[in-house]
Amino acid sequence: MLLAALALGTVVPATAGETRIPEAAIETAAGLRDRALAENPGYAIIEELTTVIGPRMPGTEADARAVEWAKQKFEALGFDRVTTVPVTFDVWLRGEERAEILGTVPQPLKITALGGSVATPAEGIEAEVVEFPNLQALADAPDGSLEGKIAYISNRMQRFRDGRGYGPAVAARSTGAVEAARKGAIGLLIRSISTAEHRFPHTGQMRYEDGVARIPAAALANPDADQLSRLIALGEPVSVRLMLETMTPGEYTSHNVIGDLIGREAPEEMVVIGAHLDSWDLGTGALDDGAGIGITFAAGHLIGQLPERPRRTVRVIAFAAEEIGLLGARAYAQHEATRVREHVIAAESDFGAGRIYALRSNAKDEAWGAIEQIGDVLRPLGIETERGVGGPGPDIIPLATRGVTWAQLAQDGTLYFDYHHTADDTLDKIDAGDIDQQVAAYAVFAWLAAEAEGDFGSAPPGSD
Amino acid sequence: MLLAALALGTVVPATAGETRIPEAAIETAAGLRDRALAENPGYAIIEELTTVIGPRMPGTEADARAVEWAKQKFEALGFDRVTTVPVTFDVWLRGEERAEILGTVPQPLKITALGGSVATPAEGIEAEVVEFPNLQALADAPDGSLEGKIAYISNRMQRFRDGRGYGPAVAARSTGAVEAARKGAIGLLIRSISTAEHRFPHTGQMRYEDGVARIPAAALANPDADQLSRLIALGEPVSVRLMLETMTPGEYTSHNVIGDLIGREAPEEMVVIGAHLDSWDLGTGALDDGAGIGITFAAGHLIGQLPERPRRTVRVIAFAAEEIGLLGARAYAQHEATRVREHVIAAESDFGAGRIYALRSNAKDEAWGAIEQIGDVLRPLGIETERGVGGPGPDIIPLATRGVTWAQLAQDGTLYFDYHHTADDTLDKIDAGDIDQQVAAYAVFAWLAAEAEGDFGSAPPGSD
Ligand SMILES: [Zn+2]
Ligand SMILES: [Zn+2]
Numbered sequence: 017m018l019l020a021a022l023a024l025g026t027v028v029p030a031t032a033g034e035t036r037i038p039e040a041a042i043e044t045a046a047g048l049r050d051r052a053l054a055e056n057p058g059y060a061i062i063e064e065l066t067t068v069i070g071p072r073m074p075g076t077e078a079d080a081r082a083v084e085w086a087k088q089k090f091e092a093l094g095f096d097r098v099t100t101v102p103v104t105f106d107v108w109l110r111g112e113e114r115a116e117i118l119g120t121v122p123q124p125l126k127i128t129a130l131g132g133s134v135a136t137p138a139e140g141i142e143a144e145v146v147e148f149p150n151l152q153a154l155a156d157a158p159d160g161s162l163e164g165k166i167a168y169i170s171n172r173m174q175r176f177r178d179g180r181g182y183g184p185a186v187a188a189r190s191t192g193a194v195e196a197a198r199k200g201a202i203g204l205l206i207r208s209i210s211t212a213e214h215r216f217p218h219t220g221q222m223r224y225e226d227g228v229a230r231i232p233a234a235a236l237a238n239p240d241a242d243q244l245s246r247l248i249a250l251g252e253p254v255s256v257r258l259m260l261e262t263m264t265p266g267e268y269t270s271h272n273v274i275g276d277l278i279g280r281e282a283p284e285e286m287v288v289i290g291a292h293l294d295s296w297d298l299g300t301g302a303l304d305d306g307a308g309i310g311i312t313f314a315a316g317h318l319i320g321q322l323p324e325r326p327r328r329t330v331r332v333i334a335f336a337a338e339e340i341g342l343l344g345a346r347a348y349a350q351h352e353a354t355r356v357r358e359h360v361i362a363a364e365s366d367f368g369a370g371r372i373y374a375l376r377s378n379a380k381d382e383a384w385g386a387i388e389q390i391g392d393v394l395r396p397l398g399i400e401t402e403r404g405v406g407g408p409g410p411d412i413i414p415l416a417t418r419g420v421t422w423a424q425l426a427q428d429g430t431l432y433f434d435y436h437h438t439a440d441d442t443l444d445k446i447d448a449g450d451i452d453q454q455v456a457a458y459a460v461f462a463w464l465a466a467e468a469e470g471d472f473g474s475a476p477p478g479s480d
Numbered sequence: 481m482l483l484a485a486l487a488l489g490t491v492v493p494a495t496a497g498e499t500r501i502p503e504a505a506i507e508t509a510a511g512l513r514d515r516a517l518a519e520n521p522g523y524a525i526i527e528e529l530t531t532v533i534g535p536r537m538p539g540t541e542a543d544a545r546a547v548e549w550a551k552q553k554f555e556a557l558g559f560d561r562v563t564t565v566p567v568t569f570d571v572w573l574r575g576e577e578r579a580e581i582l583g584t585v586p587q588p589l590k591i592t593a594l595g596g597s598v599a600t601p602a603e604g605i606e607a608e609v610v611e612f613p614n615l616q617a618l619a620d621a622p623d624g625s626l627e628g629k630i631a632y633i634s635n636r637m638q639r640f641r642d643g644r645g646y647g648p649a650v651a652a653r654s655t656g657a658v659e660a661a662r663k664g665a666i667g668l669l670i671r672s673i674s675t676a677e678h679r680f681p682h683t684g685q686m687r688y689e690d691g692v693a694r695i696p697a698a699a700l701a702n703p704d705a706d707q708l709s710r711l712i713a714l715g716e717p718v719s720v721r722l723m724l725e726t727m728t729p730g731e732y733t734s735h736n737v738i739g740d741l742i743g744r745e746a747p748e749e750m751v752v753i754g755a756h757l758d759s760w761d762l763g764t765g766a767l768d769d770g771a772g773i774g775i776t777f778a779a780g781h782l783i784g785q786l787p788e789r790p791r792r793t794v795r796v797i798a799f800a801a802e803e804i805g806l807l808g809a810r811a812y813a814q815h816e817a818t819r820v821r822e823h824v825i826a827a828e829s830d831f832g833a834g835r836i837y838a839l840r841s842n843a844k845d846e847a848w849g850a851i852e853q854i855g856d857v858l859r860p861l862g863i864e865t866e867r868g869v870g871g872p873g874p875d876i877i878p879l880a881t882r883g884v885t886w887a888q889l890a891q892d893g894t895l896y897f898d899y900h901h902t903a904d905d906t907l908d909k910i911d912a913g914d915i916d917q918q919v920a921a922y923a924v925f926a927w928l929a930a931e932a933e934g935d936f937g938s939a940p941p942g943s944d
Pocket of ligand 2: 756768769802830831
């Protein structure tokens with residue numbers, strides 16, 4: 017029935033208590049959509065960020081440059097108010113890193129430290145590698161069975177449009193070092209959590225556990241994982257030297273940067289869109305998440321060029337320190353903890369630069385008609401409205417946990433994990449036309465949600 | 481008329497003085513072709529070489545391991561005689577290397593030293609970068625105009641099936657450092673001579689000239705060249721720190737390794753096929769030229785399994801030190817200088833792992849009918865016979881210069897320069913079915929050329 021309604025277009029009579037979007041706002045939204053496609057305002061922002069700032073690792077001088085850039089960019093793009101929310105964290109930095117196979121088949125391996133990993137001694141560690149097909153197999157190994165060894169988890173991430181191969185694979189990265197240390201291992205290697213066929217190891221955050229030895233952990237590029245597995249399959253013991261230099265220079269305070277288009281009627285109520293400003297250090301963070309910054313900044317800019325401000329505030333947030341644990345998003349949610357209802361709906365662009373194919377939300381039933389009204393304007397962009405599926409972007413999770421309604425403009429992530437968290441995440445991987453489509457979608461979404469009469473269901477849990 | 485003959489199949493009556501292949505040999509060739517496709521003997525050889533030996537830089541311990549491997553492999557594959565020809569050369573090795581943009585937009589760049597480059601001082605060199613759209617523009621710059629600067633040549637190699645974009649682009653690599661030094665530059669950066677869209681800088685041999693300062697030279701990965709060009713286009717001076725460590729530890733003697741299937745009637749006459757055993761250090765040399773080794777070793781192996789030896793000797797040569805100037809090929813040609821006519825025809829596989837689409841040769845007119853006979857057996861593999869085009873593989877050039885007739889089994893090189901001379905030249909880039917097709921083609925070619933009655937025109941220049 018939902019599908020039938022979608023196919024025929026959605027004409028639902030307004031009912032008392034239902035959230036509705038006025039017809040005039042919908043006409044304006046169609047104009048926004050067409051301007052986004054004609055004016056290409058997003059790509060240039062991504063180009064500038066990734067070129068002039070480059071990699072934007074939390075706690076580096078580039079982090080500070082990026083924050084200044086975002087403040088100036090919001091102002092240049094015509095936002096009414098630019099504010100910041102501080103985020104303090106412990107900095108982790110990558111230094112030199114290398115690995116090589118030893119013995120009778122010596123050769124270098126392409127590796128990179130997982131984010132948060134401890135360093136090895138300066139001369140590295142040398143040990144025999146024991147392969148496990150997945151994290152569970154490592155967890156099932158007998159205690160002490162890896163004494164003095166390097167554990168190697170070799171499972172390969174699967175490719176899907178919605179990126180659902182990432183979740184099952186990424187546990188090896190997140191908790192592999194803890195499992196390996198429990199068995200006595202002195203180091204961890206994992207196959208990159210990546211669909212790339214190229215020799216780019218894939219970084220990303222890992223964690224330790226109190227009471228369990230902290231062992232160095234690194235990812236192998238997919239071809240190097242293939243090579244290591246082939247050598248191990250030959251049946252002779254294979255030893256590796258792993259050298260990781262990592263630094264923890266101390267505390268740093270970065271900032272979420274917020275650009276507001278102040279609502280003309282209900283300025284205290286906000287529709288939030290955003291992306292994260294930080295990136296890993298290996299690439300220039302073009303797909304992750306320069307794209308999201310360009311898309312949402314440009315969407316706000318287009319709305320700001322309309323003759324009047326939206327009814328509610330449209331807030332664009334450039335989140336800090338997403339990659340090392342959603343730290344900016346957590347600080348923002350904490351900062352706004354008493355204003356859950358005022359955050360009427362929130363969506364983040366943080367899944368690369370592939371086109372959007374679906375609008376999803378956990379909006380309350382009474383607001384679903386309004387979601388479908390938004391979906392009608394998005395449909396010419398190739399976007400369908402889908403109910404009961406999806407979830408918020410990572411930086412929206414802390415808000416959603418507090419009761420803020422989320423929307424998801426779901427992107428095609430087929431190629432995302434070829435580049436994500438690798439040195440190969442650079443501007444040339446982005447198609448400008450794909451960015452236009454997404455700017456259009458975010459502009460339509462933010463404008464219409466801000467114009468809606470009635471809310472989408474944001475409320476602190478248990479408050480109703 | 482040639483095309484019509486090809487389309488109809490070639491039935492040319494034998495004439496006095498014409499080289500012809502007996503019908504029985506052609507039937508055997510068809511069987512060889514089908515066995516190659518059924519038995520897949522090539523891929524496993526490539527897999528073993530690239531896995532167990534890995535990168536095979538001339539003058540390294542891996543070079544020595546590769547030579548031993550090739551000798552043993554020829555024996556295991558049933559060749560009658562394994563010999564070697566020594567090749568002595570000065571070794572050049574890559575050490576640490578890095579580059580970064582300085583100033584207000586600091587960020588790392590992916591670079592690699594060109595083969596043969598001198599090192600920088602340990603702390604690197606720091607200088608402003610001056611961009612030139614191509615080598616000619618650099619050559620046209622006024623003398624002294626680059627005093628204290630780093631020259632940067634930014635032209636991009638074009639992609640073609642036959643790889644013809646390489647020649648025009650590669651001059652920037654070969655002679656760019658000489659041109660830059662003539663203008664006073666203290667270093668050279670070039671855009672990689674590569675079609676790759678990934679952050680793999682592309683190495684390859686460069687040269688210096690006596691009387692011109694020897695300056696360090698490196699290639700930028702394509703995305704990094706884009707980035708540097710974008711920053712320069714902003715109009716502010718852009719400075720780079722370039723650090724290259726390179727070593728020249730002295731002389732080394734490697735070996736061409738030769739496997740012979742000794743001819744049953746004319747053992748002193750040879751059909752030569754081969755490939756080069758060495759590779760650059762960055763990848764595992766799977767496409768360049770592990771593929772050629774696997775293809776030609778397997779082709780010889782299939783011929784060796786026939787109930788009788790070919791009329792002439794089939795010689796498979798694993799050439800040494802190709803990448804640093806065809807050194808093994810030159811040594812071989814020198815070693816065989818008095819036996820030009822005995823090398824009846826020669827073909828090398830050294831253009832990656834893409835399928836063969838054409839048979840070409842500079843065979844004499846009286847032998848073209850035999851070439852077309854070979855072409856008829858190759859046609860079911862998707863291979864056409866082409867006259868008056870093409871040229872020999874690199875390691876055949878020194879023989880061809882001395883008058884040996886060449887054949888070329890021209891491969892589809894559309895993707896070759898995405899991987900060639902980069903860290904990404906690894907086994908996963910090879911399709912086993914494509915290798916089968918090429919093993920079939922080389923087996924057919926070598927067998928039929930060895931069975932031919934009459935020669936293909938090999939003769940020292942001016943000897944007729
Ligand atoms: Zn991200
Ligand atoms: Zn080659």
